[in-house]
Amino acid sequence: MTDTPAPPPPTLRLTIDTAALADNWRALDALSRPGRAGAAVKADCYGLGIEHCVPALLDAGCEQFFVAHWSEVADLLAFVPPQQVAVLHGANTAEEAAYAKATGVIPVINSLHQARVWSEAGGGTCHLMIDTGINRLGVAPAELSDPAIQQLDVEVLMSHLSSAEENTPANAEQLATFRAAMPLVAHRATSFANSAGIALGADFHCDLTRPGLALYGGVPTPDLAGHIRQVAFPQAAIIHIHDLSAGETVGYNREFTASSPMRVGTVSIGYADGFLRSWGAKGYLTRQGRKLRLLGKVSMDMVVVDLADAPGAMIGDWLDVPYHLPEAAQHSGLSQYELLTALGNRFARITSADCANNAASAKPNAAQH
Numbered sequence: 541m542t543d544t545p546a547p548p549p550p551t552l553r554l555t556i557d558t559a560a561l562a563d564n565w566r567a568l569d570a571l572s573r574p575g576r577a578g579a580a581v582k583a584d585c586y587g588l589g590i591e592h593c594v595p596a597l598l599d600a601g602c603e604q605f606f607v608a609h610w611s612e613v614a615d616l617l618a619f620v621p622p623q624q625v626a627v628l629h630g631a632n633t634a635e636e637a638a639y640a641k642a643t644g645v646i647p648v649i650n651s652l653h654q655a656r657v658w659s660e661a662g663g664g665t666c667h668l669m670i671d672t673g674i675n676r677l678g679v680a681p682a683e684l685s686d687p688a689i690q691q692l693d694v695e696v697l698m699s700h701l702s703s704a705e706e707n708t709p710a711n712a713e714q715l716a717t718f719r720a721a722m723p724l725v726a727h728r729a730t731s732f733a734n735s736a737g738i739a740l741g742a743d744f745h746c747d748l749t750r751p752g753l754a755l756y757g758g759v760p761t762p763d764l765a766g767h768i769r770q771v772a773f774p775q776a777a778i779i780h781i782h783d784l785s786a787g788e789t790v791g792y793n794r795e796f797t798a799s800s801p802m803r804v805g806t807v808s809i810g811y812a813d814g815f816l817r818s819w820g821a822k823g824y825l826t827r828q829g830r831k832l833r834l835l836g837k838v839s840m841d842m843v844v845v846d847l848a849d850a851p852g853a854m855i856g857d858w859l860d861v862p863y864h865l866p867e868a869a870q871h872s873g874l875s876q877y878e879l880l881t882a883l884g885n886r887f888a889r890i891t892s893a894d895c896a897n898n899a900a901s902a903k904p905n906a907a908q909h
């Protein structure tokens with residue numbers, strides 16, 4: 541038996557600008573006064589990778605980290621002490637509660653059932669989510685007097701806004717409901733705002749904010765636009781170049797027809813990489829800042845672009861996926877959250893520092909140049 545050789549460089553890469561990520565956290569932290577900012581790092585830091593993002597967040601000064609699933613805890617504990625990790629979905633089973641006890645990670649209690657499960661497992665420090673109107677997870681205000689809640693040792697009393705990125709009376713209503721609930725259960729700190737909630741003003745900040753999207757370059761509300769830098773830069777390589785004659789069609793269902801002879805490039809990015817068909821109609825990739833329009837449908841693992849504005853293009857060239865998130869959301873019809881979390885695991889995730897060091901060697905099929 542021989543060892544499997546190291547694979548050749550992938551034809552997809554995602555550069556994470558960790559300096560921009562750290563700047564975004566510091567900006568959101570400053571905007572969270574009189575509170576401090578934590579970080580939502582669920583879904584592997586919204587698809588960008590815990591191992592790349594969490595060290596940068598720690599360096600910037602972040603001390604509170606939120607994941608959704610118990611399966612996300614182990615990767616985070618490689619970087620963060622357990623008492624700084626909270627699990628938003630809470631413990632519904634004895635196994636989940638026992639895991640929280642064994643690791644020292646803090647469950648967010650979301651229901652009377654979860655409160656009982658936690659106490660039966662021995663209890664201890666927890667956070668408590670109150671449902672002030674999102675009707676997703678959380679204890680109803682009317683349930684707070686239940687003995688199952690009253691016996692909890694609550695560190696952070698939390699709630700979550702349903703529509704923070706909208707100018708709607710629902711935000712003030714939720715805040716009023718949250719404030720009315722605060723005296724009903726003992727706690728040591730409060731937490732309310734997600735990224736967009738930070739822009740709603742100091743009343744919404746409480747002690748701890750929980751930005752996620754904006755850390756990773758999302759701009760949920762124009763108020764944050766001047767504060768947030770792009771963090772994720774996906775690129776895909778050209779894997780084939782060929783010429784079409786007039787009348788030839790491209791891709792699944794032959795949606796594009798060449799009206800005259802043209803040169804096209806096949807690019808290695810598709811559904812599994814988060815590049816969904818909704819990019820098709822108005823979409824483009826760029827090479828050296830020039831737009832190359834998409835031709836026809838995204839077809840499984842590939843997309844075809846018009847090379848009219850890239851006369852020197854070669855196999856192995858990297859094309860940039862336009863991922864300025866507010867604009868990308870407009871182009872693709874996907875939400876900024878979906879754009880980040882859908883980036884698949886075929887991307888080689890590198891940080892901007894790696895990128896500077898490896899710019900030459902990271903090029904796929906470099907021998908062809």
Ligand SMILES: *Cc1c(COP(=O)(O)O)cnc(C)c1O
Pocket residue numbers: 580582628700733734735736750751752753754
């Ligand atoms: C995901 C999440 C956040 C972060 O929200 P963003 O809109 O990404 O900033 C904060 N709090 C809770 C409870 C969450 O589930």
